[in-house]
Amino acid sequence: MQAVEHGTGGGAARRRSPRRRRIGVLVFDHVKTLDFVGPAEVFLEANQRIDSYEIVLISPDGGDIVTSLGMRVGVSSSAADAGELDTLIVPGSEVAPQVFADPELLDAVRMLAERSRRVASICSGAFALAALGLLDGRRAATHWKFTALLAARYPAVEVEPDSIFVKDGPVATSAGVAAGIDLALALVEDDLGPDHARAVAQLLLVYLRRSGGQSQFSVSLRGSAARTPVAQSIADYVAADPTRPCTVADLAAHANVSPRHVTRVMREEFGTTPIGFVNAMRLDLATRSLESGATVGRAAADAGYRSAEALRRAFVARSGVTPSEYQRRFRSAHRETA
Structure with missing residues (x-):
């Protein structure tokens, strides 16, 4: 008992x-x-x-x-x-x-x-x-x-x-x-x-x-530092405007190297494909927009997504939560006052 x-x-x-x-x-x-x-x-x-x-x-x-x-x-x-x-x-x-x-x-x-x-x-x-x-x-x-x-x-x-x-x-x-x-x-x-x-x-x-x-809770590429000039050039190019088209050929032309070389460098430096890197950069940009208070639609447009739904699918695939749910959890604690 x-x-x-x-x-x-x-x-x-x-x-x-x-x-x-x-x-x-x-x-x-x-x-x-x-x-x-x-x-x-x-x-x-x-x-x-x-x-x-x-x-x-x-x-x-x-x-x-x-x-x-x-x-x-x-x-x-x-x-x-x-x-x-x-x-x-x-x-x-x-x-x-x-x-x-x-x-x-x-x-x-x-x-x-x-x-x-x-x-x-x-x-x-x-x-x-x-x-x-x-x-x-x-x-x-x-x-x-x-x-x-x-x-x-x-x-x-x-x-x-x-x-x-x-x-x-x-x-x-x-x-x-x-x-x-x-x-x-x-x-x-x-x-x-x-x-x-x-x-x-x-x-x-x-x-x-x-x-x-x-x-x-993690950051994907925000904290990743490039070690070689080619990787740094590509990272800067994508970060400057993630909304523009960024094919492997585009990245290779910008860095003045072959597409094969771009693919190898991105694998070695960031552990992903060139397109995977671009997608991660876009998702990071959208995440920062959400954290600053942007709507899901605005964040999607700023990051180069075709629609809010496309951002939602990418967000759920990486983090397991929707953009709206992430924003509720991690948006700045400071509220705007009228």
């Missing part, structure tokens, strides 16, 4: 789970603060209805750590003294992946993972799991800006670039920061059921499941 714990101050009764699950959160110097605070708050909020989780902050040696915000955080235990865990959470860091090359930190992850029923990483924490072989042969997610590096460095890992989070057996991985909350909600749902997870999401004012993938 489940015990019932009555709250004080007129609060609702809270059931006590027959077995509290120990959630071990490994923290370390330069850890991204929201990566561990967000998921921890999900489990803590879950305790408001059913007292099911014990949250344990752990550092490799048991000493205080300093987060990415410069906050000093005390912990409950060292990795060696943490005991058995139900779930190990390895958050990420902006100084990844080099921070996960620290032998002491990797030893701590290995030690804790061996004593855990399941292991989860947030953001770049996936590099720690991959370094230990815990992701070999598994599907995995990380922040979109780290996906290419994770896939290149650990070819045995099946990286899913657009996934918010991935659960593959006893190992789960998520994209960056807020995606750790999504993953934690999914773990609560596994433990306590969908109704309980939904209630936690409502209390935290977040979605239980977000539509779309990471593409809606």
Whole structure:
């Protein structure tokens, strides 16, 4: 029989789970603060209805750590003294992946993972799991800006670039920061059921499941820098007016090289075909217009799309959401006043 714990101050009764699950959160110097605070708050909020989780902050040696915000955080235990865990959470860091090359930190992850029923990483924490072989042969997610590096460095890992989070057996991985909350909600749902997870999401004012993938949060070519004069010339030409016709022949004529050379350079520099590059540039231009408050029709025209519907199809194909939905989510917080 489940015990019932009555709250004080007129609060609702809270059931006590027959077995509290120990959630071990490994923290370390330069850890991204929201990566561990967000998921921890999900489990803590879950305790408001059913007292099911014990949250344990752990550092490799048991000493205080300093987060990415410069906050000093005390912990409950060292990795060696943490005991058995139900779930190990390895958050990420902006100084990844080099921070996960620290032998002491990797030893701590290995030690804790061996004593855990399941292991989860947030953001770049996936590099720690991959370094230990815990992701070999598994599907995995990380922040979109780290996906290419994770896939290149650990070819045995099946990286899913657009996934918010991935659960593959006893190992789960998520994209960056807020995606750790999504993953934690999914773990609560596994433990306590969908109704309980939904209630936690409502209390935290977040979605239980977000539509779309990471593409809606990433930038495709805005941050890509050309390395060769030919690539730079083509990028500048397209960026100057993405609305004009840009065939491979047009690009080759502008750069004064052969069409075959253009195709090879674009593959090497940007990982896409010349037409794929032009389409991505047009979509970036439309995205910037939407972010600045333009209508979908105006954004489509400015970016060289034949119609608003053509932009909508391209937008859904890349990000999984419509232009209107993207605009509602990411438009400037500043509202125009009359």
